[in-house]
Amino acid sequence: MKYYDPYDIWSLPSLGDLKIKWTQGKKKSSVIVPLIGILEIIAPNHLRKYMSVKPNIFAHVEAMRYLSGDLTPRETLDVFTTTRVRDCAWGLPFSWFSKNGVYPANTPYITNTPYVMEALLDIACLPEFKVKADRLFEQTWDFLETLEVMHSTSSELALSYAPIREPRMVVNANSYAALAYALHAVYGNDEIRALATERAERLINWVLAQQQENGSWFYYADDAPGNFIDGFHSCFVIKNLLKTQKLLPNLEALTQPAINNGWLYVRNYLYDPQHNLCRRFSHRSHRDPFRWDLYDQAEYLGLLIDFELLDEAQNFASRVESRFQRNSEWFCRIDIFGRPWGKGFRRWGITPYLYQRYRLQHLNAGSN
Template sequence: MKVFDPYDIWACPSLGRLKHRWYQGDKSAGIVLRLVALLDALAPVPLRRMLGVDKHDFAHVEAMLLPLTLEKKNSVVSKFRSMLTSSGGWGLPFDWYSKNGVYDANTPYVTNTPYVMEALLSLAETPELHEEAMALFHGTWGFLESLKIMHGDANMLALSYAPVDEPRKVVNANAYAAFAYGLHAVHGRESIRDQAREKATRLACWVTRQQKEDGGWFYYADNEPGNFIDGFHSCFIVKNLLKMVRLLPETQSLVDESIARGWAFIQENLLDKEAGLCRRFVQRSHRDPYKWDLYDQAEFLGLLVDFKRYEEAGAFATRVEQKFRKGNHWYCRIDIFGRRWGRDFLRWGIAPFLYHRARLQVAVKGSC
């Protein structure tokens, strides 16, 4: 399903270059960016139409929505193949300008690819799709091995977000990498399983060592300017460590305490008990006009399901739906004035929320 996205306008070359200049410290670029951001906040769809921004498909969104759609499974496999980058993984269908550098639309990300890997393993359960789905899954080994080693010793490993040189290590990206290697340790070719298990373990060890005393994680593994602690990236780390330990039970003693501390941090610092929703930040790197983000709610809901707190998850999901849904449309953010923003911007929180809500429904049904 082709949709607009919160970050697609910044793929316009002129705006992307301005954003890159701003990250490099050009304050004059920030003036124009703030004006564009204001227009984006006030009229996101008209702005995109004015700029000629196209709607896009996202491979990892297709992966998350696979259990919820009636689309033929063989067409999904074909779609994954068509979206595959030359490096053997999946990313975003537009250029992305981040603090870590400029990534073109052919760049695969370790934060996106594992969702497709999971979907391919599910599709491989269908006999007529098994060979093609597993061929695509096995191909992701080359992508993982192309990631740059940013730290490596006998016990720990940290990799880049994408197969390019990057200046800063991203913690949640390495939690995804641990899970992805864990998938290969169990489902990959026999010849690489031991290597995959060893790398998954070292990656998980590195992630746990980046955890702060209070149980939280910064986005970047450093104390440089622009760092932050937010909701959904914190949830990503706990989620992926949980997934990895389910695949590799022998790592439980390595990550269990870290998972417990991270989950406690999220509940204590990110859940607004009065509003019944998850806050966006514990520590900010920038200001914007949005108070609530559906992505935070989606990933918190996912953890409630992971920890089998089904009654709490059901009540939470109902509150979120009341806030972020209007009629048949979902919105991905709510601003400081209470206005919903980003109607049907599927990737940004909507697809993850629908996915985790479906997981909750299955879990509740199975526990009855």
């Protein structure tokens, strides 16, 4: 299925050029950028239709849909085949404007590809699809090997977000890289398993070294301007550490204390007990007109499930759905005026939340 996205509006060449000028500080030559931002807040879907923005397919979203029982294996493999980048990875179909620079459309990302890898391993359990799924999974090794080495010692490793030069190291991206290498360490070809294990362990060591004394992780591994701590990226790191130590149990003595400290930070500083929702930030880099984000709720719900807090997860899910669902329609954000925003923007939190809700319902059904 195809969906609009919070960031697709800037994929239009004319707006993309203006966004680049704006981020470079050339405000006078790009005064239309804040106007587009205001219109997007007021009427995001109508603006996209008026600007002829095309909805897109996102492979990692379809991976979650498959794991939620929404897609058949055949449909999922077809999507993975047609959307792969460089024949070995997956990314976004539009340009992404980041503090790390501008990433062109169809750049492969380490944050997207592991979701597809996990779905491929599940599909490979089915004899009819095993050969194709295995082949697509094995090819992701080539993608991992194209990531730029940004930090390397005998015990630590940090890689880029994508196979391009980047000025800043991203913590959650390296937690995804650790997971991807751990998947190859267990399920990859015999000849690369030892190397994959070594890479995963060094990546984990680097991620753990970035953890602050209070248990948090900043988005970037530096103290430069623009850094932040937010809900869903913090949860990503913990989720990926949990998955990686499950694949490589020898890491547990090292990773479990960091997981516990990170989870304690999320519970104390990002969860809001008054509203029973997960806050967007505990350390901000910028202001915007949104108060709550469904992506934060999705990843927090996932951790409640991972830590087997199922009663709390059920209560939390009920609260989330009362805020982000209106007349059976899902929205990805709530603005400062309490209005839902981003109807049907499935990549940005909606599908991740529905996937976690599926996990919760599946576990509850199994316990009855």
